Every structure is written in structure tokens, then in C-alpha cells.
Amino acid sequence: MMDWTYSAGLFIAFAAAGTAFWSLVKENDDLHRLILVDLLEVITLAFIALAGTDLAEALILPGLVVGISELMALSEIYLRKEGLRNQPRNMLRIEVMDSAPGIIAAVLVVYGIILTGFSGGAVAGLGILFYFTCKGHEEIPELVETASGCAWVLWIVAFFTFILLPQYWLFAVMTAGTAILIKVMAKMALVGTMRGGSDV
Amino acid sequence: MYEHLMENIGGPVAFALEFGDIVNYFSPYTLTLFILAFAFTVLAVVSRPERQIDIAFGGDAYTAKVITLQEMRFRRFMAIACGLASMGAMVSGDIFNFTLFTSMVGITNVGIVAAVRNRHVLNAAYEYGIVAMAATLPLFGGAAIILATTGTLSIWELSSGTWTVPAVAKGLLGLGVIGEGMAPFYAAKAEMFRAPGAPYVIMCSLSSLLIFLRVIEIIITI
Amino acid sequence: MIISRISQILSDFENLVPLFAAACLCLAVIGILTLPLAYHEAQLYPKTIDRASPLDPYDRGGTPFNATPVIAQYPENSPYLGYVTSYLTPFSLFLAENTLHLGTTIVSHPGGILDEILHNTRGLDTVVETSILFTAFAIAFYLFRRDG
Structure with missing residues (x-):
């Protein structure tokens, strides 16, 4: 029974992959190609998910991250290549954006820290992003970048704790949890602010 | 513990490096590739970048291209990251871990040339990046099919011969590595090599050759 | 030619x-x-779906603060296998006991089977993954900052 389920899933995944690759053969526009390969990443995740175990679920995360990071680097290359540097001029300006940022950002960050982990990082990142959008940002990205780098180091420390000193697993899992919180938060905030500020 | 020594291609395993489920191994074959990657990483660390000079035909005129220190530092960083990723890919004893290292090689290769201020080189880097990104489908797809059909990702287990890995999974894995590293398409990479900065562009070429050699070993072994 | x-x-x-x-x-x-391909039934880290569990879609098996059996590739390499799985922070334990749909997911709280896999048994994967993200960010940010 299971056999057929898996094969049917594979059939669909292969068919989707074939369709996507066929369109990639036909497509000439650079931007459309970028979008098409992003669609391909989704099919990649389908292939991994078809294994249907907790391990597959854990492997989806690296697969997803690889896709996102390559997409980000490539889209930046595309912007440079085409010389596109127009920034949005008339961004949304409403009163609440002048009065609220501090409190909303603080609430989101605190809630994110309580949540911890990946989604905590996303929530807290949203808070910081909201703050930057409203208040503007000149020197912040460097700071956030440094924080993200430190979080990466924390992650490596946690990894080696797990491997070399497994009896301190609790310390390691907490370190890793904190690291992913800071990392995701920093990345979210950076992606959001990379549009360009008033200083460029 | 690891009773299935792989003797069909790389000779006996000298020693294994354990990271939980992922057990890296150093056989004569992987160790040679590892040392090669290591040597070139050291080379990228210590060497001084070239200064590219264009000579105009039919005259004495020549122009030296000015490259900022910042750009060179960034490209050296990328070259070192690329070297580290290749080193990891050379000794990895786990299919999925290998695919991750391979995609890191792919993205660092793009990074090495993407910093160049030359529209032609950027165009080439973009095309190459698209291929590298599309290659993650066959790469991860192959690994996922291996996981689903055999129930393991460890090359140690797979090499014991108890499991039959579907040929299509092997094909996907190979095609994925070709896409990430462009191993047989060096002619196409020539556009990327037009970029100045001798020790760093070498890393692009070497790393893709290394991951290609490694995936051949994996495909034969599993 | x-x-x-x-x-x-x-x-x-x-x-x-x-x-x-x-x-x-x-x-x-x-x-x-070449289809059909046979699915191998004895998988590592198998997934069970228990509809009766209060954590239904996210219940990854294992009980918090109890020994949790985990089917890993090389259990002998991870002497404290299962400990991370069974761990939940006090706050997430409270949520898990009092609300629905708060299982042990990577997208929420430290602890749980996914953390066990991603941090402990297959930690090297995550290290490489974060390095890839880091590298990609370095590329994008370098280009962004250079030409602004």
C-alpha cells in the first residue's frame, strides 16, 4: 500500500520537475528564470518531504535555507547586473508610524524572545524591522550584521558542545536555541532594510 | 562499529571522524582530495592577488585594471570559504551532508566572481548562479530518494551492499553536482575566469573538479 | 569537427x-x-501520527521529561540521545499542556525531535546550512553596500 503512495508522490514530483525544467528551457528572460528556479526549490522540498519521516522534516529546513539564500544572492546580483537602484520614494507614511514604533517593536521583540527558536526569531525580527521602517536606519545594519555573526559562532559552539561534551546537552540546546533566535531575527531585519536608506 | 570498509575504490579507511549520525571518513582517495583542497585553501590565504594588465594590439599602450583592496578581501574570503566547503565535501560520509557542502561550493563560486565590477563577468556569474540554483533539485532530490528507498543516508551503510540504490537517484546526484560545479563545462566558465584575481578564480575551477571526483566515488561506492 | x-x-x-x-x-x-520505486519501511526517526494526542499535528512522539527512544543511525555516537527530544522549556511545556497544536517543532521552542536531529545527531548539516546562509548574505550585502 505504502509503495504506491510513495511512487504516486514521486510521479507527481517528477512531473512537476519536468514541467519546471521544460519552462526553464524555453524561458529567456533573466527575471523570469529567477522566479522559475525559485519554483524549482519548492519541488525540491516536495522530494524531501516524500520520505515522510521526522528526519525528512528536519532535512527540509536546510533545503529551504539553501534555496532562500541562493535566491537572495542571485537577486542582488541581478539588481547590480541590470543597474537597478531605484528606491521607492513615496513610502507609506501614516501617523501611527511616528508614534507607535517603540512600543510595538518592544512587544514583538519580547514576545519573540519568549517564543524562542525559529518562529521567535521571525517575530522579533519583524519587530525590529518595523522599528527601522518607521524610524529610518543609517548605522543599524552593521550592528545587526555583527550580532548575526556572533549568533553563528554561538551555534558552532553549541554544535561542538554536543559532539565533544554531550553531557552538557542542556547548555548546548539552550545555546543553539538562543543562537537561532538572534540569527533569524537579524536576518529578517537585514532583508527588510536592504532596500536602501536615506544615506545612499 | 563501522564494519563495512569500503575497499572497492578508495582503499581501506584510515580513520573516521564522528559527528553524531554523520561519520566522515578518510580513505586514501578522500584523503588525497582533502589534502589537495587544503593546500589550495592555504594558497588562497597566503598568496598575493595578480594585477591584470590589458595590452592593446598594435601598439605599446596598456592599461592596468584597478582593483580595490576591499574587493580583493571579499574575494579572498569567498575563496577560503569555498576551500573549506570543498574540504568538507571531500571527507563527508553522509549523502545529505555532501549535497549541502556541494551547494555551498556552488554559492561560493558565484561569490568569487560576483564581486567583480564588470558587467560581462556579472552576466556570466548570474547564468552560472541560475544553474547552481536549479541544480539543488537533482542534488537534494537524489539524496531524498536514496533516503526513502533505503532508509539511510550514511555512505557507510549504503556501501555494505545490503541496499539497492535506484539508478535514477545516482543519476540525479551526479547531475546535481555537475550543475553546482559545472565540472565538465569549463569552457563556459571561461567567462568567469576573465575576472582578474588569479589565485581566487583557480578555486572555482579546483573545487568543482574536486566535488565531481568525489561524487564519482560516491556513486560507485553506494 | x-x-x-x-x-x-x-x-x-x-x-x-x-x-x-x-x-x-x-x-x-x-x-x-523507472517508477514505481519501493519505499523502505524501516526508516530512521519514523513519524507517527496520533490523532488522539492534544498536540495532534505536531506531536513528534516522546514525552517531555521522560526517556524518549529515538531511532538514530549511530546511537553510540550520541550518548545523550533522546534527552533533547524530551526537553521542553517550562513556558513551552505550559503551552503544550494547556493549548492545542503546540508540539515540539523547530519553528517554536527548544527541545523536541527536530532539535534532536538538527542540533545533535545531524548537527553538521545545520552548521553547513547556516554557513551557506552566511555566505549568501555576505555576497548580497557586499554588493548592496558597494553600489548602494
């Missing part, structure tokens, strides 16, 4: 994406033709 023509086609980087996509397309067709 043929070789020089082939290499001429290959050397034009404009042709690279269509060529690679065509190769992948062929392999996808071959993949469909």
Missing part, C-alpha cells in the same frame, strides 16, 4: 541554463519511467 562544434555550443554561457534544464528534463522523464 563535431567536438569543436559541441564545445563551441558549450562555451557560450547563454546556452548553459537551457542545456542544464534539458538534461534535468531528460532525467525527470527517466525518473517517471
